[in-house]
Amino acid sequence: MTATALKPTNRNDTWQPLCTRADLVAFSGVAAWLTTSAGPAQVALFYLPGHAQELYALDHFDPFSKAYVIARGIVGDIKGSPVVASPIYKQHFRLEDGQCLEEDEVQLRTWRVAFKGDEVWVEG
Template sequence: MKTPEPLWLPVCGIADILPGTGVCALLGAKHIAVFRVGDNQLFALDNIDPRSGASVLSRGLTGNLGDHLVVASPLYKNHFDLRTGECLESPEHSVRTYPVQVHDGLVSVSLS
């Protein structure tokens, strides 16, 4: 059985995300945070902070914590691995990650 191709949902232009920052997108009923690290690395994860229930992770600070590329929640300062969504302080508060791509300057995310 053939795996279906992912459905890519447009978020914004790559120039709309400054390096080292994130943006929030509402895709269907999902709040998604998309981060740009450096010029070419993009990551997408749930934007809802699992401890507070607020849609704020896109406003967090990105950086490194040991070998992990992370975003720190602006509310409780938990660190989420941008590659895996793992919450480094409390793994039970981990978030989901999503595939992200850039095509012709447009950033898109797949929820599948």
């Protein structure tokens, strides 16, 4: 799944604008509120310009520290996969699927995300 392949078609489907490209920080995360059918959610957006997939959206909640901090984690690469290390206890989560690398039974929720022009759209 690449960011350019996901093209939201209109504002009447499940895709919604969340922020703009200018709100993102390259090779880092930012937190945002997303309105979903289940209610509001805090999302951690990661922007990796120049990579095959530039945008990732994960749950902002860290299940180990029980705090909303994932967007503040350090972005890196483990065995060719982009990851974020939680800023509290340092568990690594793959950006592609939210899987924790240290605990197989822990996985963060992910959302499909794409650019539409300079807007960031999330399927929620």
